[in-house]
Structure formats: C-alpha cells, structure tokens
Amino acid sequence: MTLEQILNELHRAWVNEKKSPTLLDAKPDIVECVLEQIKEMENNIQSQNEFSLKINIHQLEVERIRFVLTSYLRSRLEKLQKHFGYFLRQHEAGITTKLSIKELQFAQTISTDTYDHLDQSALKHMPAVIKSIDLLSKVPPPNLEKYVFASVKESVDNLIVDPETDDKVADAIDMKAGEQYLIRYKLIESLVDNGQVHLV
Numbered sequence: 001m002t003l004e005q006i007l008n009e010l011h012r013a014w015v016n017e018k019k020s021p022t023l024l025d026a027k028p029d030i031v032e033c034v035l036e037q038i039k040e041m042e043n044n045i046q047s048q049n050e051f052s053l054k055i056n057i058h059q060l061e062v063e064r065i066r067f068v069l070t071s072y073l074r075s076r077l078e079k080l081q082k083h084f085g086y087f088l089r090q091h092e093a094g095i096t097t098k099l100s101i102k103e104l105q106f107a108q109t110i111s112t113d114t115y116d117h118l119d120q121s122a123l124k125h126m127p128a129v130i131k132s133i134d135l136l137s138k139v140p141p142p143n144l145e146k147y148v149f150a151s152v153k154e155s156v157d158n159l160i161v162d163p164e165t166d167d168k169v170a171d172a173i174d175m176k177a178g179e180q181y182l183i184r185y186k187l188i189e190s191l192v193d194n195g196q197v198h199l200v
Helices: 001-019 028-047 053-082 084-092 101-121 187-193
Strands: 147-152 156-164 172-175 180-184 196-197
Touching: 001 028, 001 053, 001 196, 028 053, 028 172, 053 084, 053 101, 084 101, 156 187, 180 187, 187 196
Parallel strands: none
Antiparallel strands: 147 180, 147 196, 156 172
C-alpha cells in the first residue's frame, strides 16, 4: 500500500468512526502504518538543516495526520468507555468483537476499576442480594436506532427500511451508488462494515 492509500483508509475509518453510534472494526494495521510514517516523516524533517517553506508544509502535514489519527483513536475510546459492558458481553458471548487486543484489555480494566470503585464506595455497605448484580448488564448498549447520513459507494437493492409496519409488508428501497440518505444506523450497519456505504 502506498502512503496515499494508507492515509485515505485512515481518513475513511476516522469519518465512519466519528459518525457511527457503535464501534466499527478496529484498524490496528493502518494505525501502526501511520505511526511508522509519522516517525519517518519527523526524522526526515529533523535531518534537514535549513528552514524553508517546504519543511514547514511537511511539518503541517505531519500534524494533520497526527490529528486525524488521535481523533480516530479518541472516538473509539470514548465509545468503549461509554459502552464497555456491552462490548465485553459481546466478547464473552463469542459474538464477533470489533475490539483490538489493547482495546479489549482497556475495556476489562475499566470494568474491573468500575466494580472495585462501586464495591469500595457503596456495595460493601449493602445487602448480599445487591452485591450479586451483574454490573456489565447495567451498562447501556449503543443506540443503533440513531439516524445517520450515509453515502452509497456500491448500489444496494431491496434494503428493508421498515420491517415493523402494521400491515406486515416490509418497505424496501434500492440505494444507488452516489446517492446519500438519512437513515437509521441499524439498517445499514452491515453495509458500513463491508464498505458499500460510508457515513458522512
């Protein structure tokens, strides 16, 4: 992959992650590649002895790439902190997890720390019945019913948009490449995962 392709992948992952109500597939390979590229670019800049417009532009580009990368990672961590119980339950149930190894460790740490805090501050003073409550089940799941803007990259035929109608006739639409929609995320989650639809 060229640097331009890696940066395009990072940008697409960043926008999708920012707009999605839940975690998307982790991109650890892209993150590692971008980190290596940032280090290499910074080394090249530092090896230059002269100050010029070209060096300043390269430094701005490095800062722009770093911003996109940190914003992408921050978005993932915010969702993970907010819904750690949901993602840990999915992992324990064997459902396909969208966490990297480090994110899974982070979620487990959050869970342990939260339980320890609650135990020390409140649960130790309460009856045993309350202590046996499964705290992971009390963490709310992401809102997959949230409406998002989606741009269609590959045409999709017969997407069911209202399976719960009273007349039991499912409403379906054909999404053509290049069109944009305001639609519930739950309906296009698999399309976002496989790249047929991008969030905007």
